[in-house]
Amino acid sequence: MSFLPTGTVYGVLLNFRAEFDALAPRMHEPPYKAPPKAPVLYVKTANTWTPSGGAIAVPARAPEVEVGATVGMVFGEAGRVAGYVLMNDLSVPHASFFRPPVKFKCLDGFLGIGPALREGGDPDRFSLEVRIDGELRHAADFSQLVRSAAQLRADVGEFMTLRPGDVLMLGCNAGRPLAKAGQRIEITAPGFEPLVNTLVQEAA
Amino acid sequence: MKHARVVFEGRTFDATERDGQLLLADGRTAAFDAVQWLPPLAPLTSPARPRTVLALGLNYADHAKELEFKAPEEPLVFVKGEGALIGHRQITRRPKGVQFMHYECELAVVVGRTARKVKRGDAYDFIAGYTVANDYAIRDYLENWYRPNLRVKNRDTCTPIGPWLVDAADVPDPQALALSTTVNGQVTQRGSTKDMIFDVPFLIEYFSSFMTLSPGDLILTGTPDGVVDCKHGDVIVTEIERVGALMNTIEES
Numbered sequence: 139m140s141f142l143p144t145g146t147v148y149g150v151l152l153n154f155r156a157e158f159d160a161l162a163p164r165m166h167e168p169p170y171k172a173p174p175k176a177p178v179l180y181v182k183t184a185n186t187w188t189p190s191g192g193a194i195a196v197p198a199r200a201p202e203v204e205v206g207a208t209v210g211m212v213f214g215e216a217g218r219v220a221g222y223v224l225m226n227d228l229s230v231p232h233a234s235f236f237r238p239p240v241k242f243k244c245l246d247g248f249l250g251i252g253p254a255l256r257e258g259g260d261p262d263r264f265s266l267e268v269r270i271d272g273e274l275r276h277a278a279d280f281s282q283l284v285r286s287a288a289q290l291r292a293d294v295g296e297f298m299t300l301r302p303g304d305v306l307m308l309g310c311n312a313g314r315p316l317a318k319a320g321q322r323i324e325i326t327a328p329g330f331e332p333l334v335n336t337l338v339q340e341a342a
Numbered sequence: 343m344k345h346a347r348v349v350f351e352g353r354t355f356d357a358t359e360r361d362g363q364l365l366l367a368d369g370r371t372a373a374f375d376a377v378q379w380l381p382p383l384a385p386l387t388s389p390a391r392p393r394t395v396l397a398l399g400l401n402y403a404d405h406a407k408e409l410e411f412k413a414p415e416e417p418l419v420f421v422k423g424e425g426a427l428i429g430h431r432q433i434t435r436r437p438k439g440v441q442f443m444h445y446e447c448e449l450a451v452v453v454g455r456t457a458r459k460v461k462r463g464d465a466y467d468f469i470a471g472y473t474v475a476n477d478y479a480i481r482d483y484l485e486n487w488y489r490p491n492l493r494v495k496n497r498d499t500c501t502p503i504g505p506w507l508v509d510a511a512d513v514p515d516p517q518a519l520a521l522s523t524t525v526n527g528q529v530t531q532r533g534s535t536k537d538m539i540f541d542v543p544f545l546i547e548y549f550s551s552f553m554t555l556s557p558g559d560l561i562l563t564g565t566p567d568g569v570v571d572c573k574h575g576d577v578i579v580t581e582i583e584r585v586g587a588l589m590n591t592i593e594e595s
Contacts, residue, residue, distance in 0.1 A: 145425075146392040146423035148423070151487065169486050170486045172485070172486070174487045175485060176485065176491065179488070179492040180488055181421035183421060184394060185553050186553075197552070237488065237489060238418075238488045240421060241552055245552050297492075297496070297497045298496050304392075304425070
């Protein structure tokens with residue numbers, strides 16, 4: 139039986155330094171007017187969840203989707219971390235981060251979820267690679283976070299409780315690759331079972 | 343019928359309203375003030391999954407104007423975690439030092455059937471019922487990143503909901519309901535659901551065009567003009583005709 143969360147899955151924007159730095163020159167301009175202070179969060183609703191091995195349907199309006207490979211921190215009782223899981227956080231590419239990204243991120247199936255929970259491990263030392271149709275297209279090193287896993291957890295916990303079963307993803311690195319229907323996305327990371335999903339064209 | 347979930351004598355019960363009292367699932371009755379009220383929605387099980395809570399911003403023309411925004415051309419939508427929800431007659435926390443925290447009285451739609459690519463003409467077939475939500479916002483924490491950001495909209499205790507889930511059959515026209523809020527008994531907000539920019543059938547069609555809605559999911563449909571600051575000790579009642587009056591107390595800490 140593959141792993142699926144039981145609580146709310148939260149994602150965070152701009153938590154890799156390279157991703158933050160790439161946008162930094164525009165952060166003081168409208169509509170943002172200032173760099174973010176609190177973690178910039180979003181929710182991947184339960185309709186987005188796809189187990190590892192599952193096909194993910196891509197609608198015609200999104201010829202290519204952005205692959206956001208990351209690690210989700212899974213919570214247990216009393217705010218303790220129960221473990222970590224690979225996540226494939228897909229988005230319809232969008233240039234503005236002013237409004238919540240529901241129609242870009244909450245499409246059916248748009249979150250691939252690793253096959254198993256990894257208990258333990260030091261999230262500051264995690265790294266991952268993304269292969270599309272076998273070709274290495276992306277890498278992320280979790281020592282390069284703006285907020286470390288521990289800091290992110292603390293800053294989010296300042297205003298909301300992370301409940302048993304909730305998942306907090308640690309962020310996606312800059313240079314997220316694009317993929318289209320027919321392609322196979324594989325996310326691998328030392329200490330984790332690989333997460334594989336194939337994109338298919340949505341039935342008309 | 344009006345459905346509630348309450349804690350009575352240490353146990354959680356489904357209950358219904360009867361003659362001004364709660365009729366518990368085990369046949370006993372209890373007074374409204376003898377129970378702790380929970381959100382009127384049972385946790386989703388088999389398989390366990392989080393409820394999707396979609397919420398609208400700027401969905402009444404007057405409120406959009408009040409906040410100096412032009413009316414949106416498509417729905418302004420954000421998502422809450424289920425953990426933000428609390429029940430009727432509970433405490434909502436106002437952080438010390440905050441300048442502007444306001445209520446938002448909203449009609450909440452509870453999905454009754456799996457909804458995928460539903461046309462607006464069929465939308466009402468997919469609704470189980472309605473409840474009242476008070477979608478508090480603390481404007482001090484607004485930032486222009488995925489605005490309204492979760493620090494404003496997903497805080498513990500900041501989304502009271504209830505007291506009742508009212509069956510859709512008992513609300514023949516959800517687009518013609520008077521809506522009001524009182525603070526310590528003084529009316530501060532008045533409106534009507536007829537003034538929504540994007541009405542309930544539109545929203546069901548819009549969401550279900552790209553995301554499947556499941557039974558128990560929620561859509562909070564936005565609030566009209568008339569939001570005011572809420573201080574420590576204030577008793578806030580958000581009320582919607584035919585659906586209910588949701589009471590809540592602010593506590594600074």
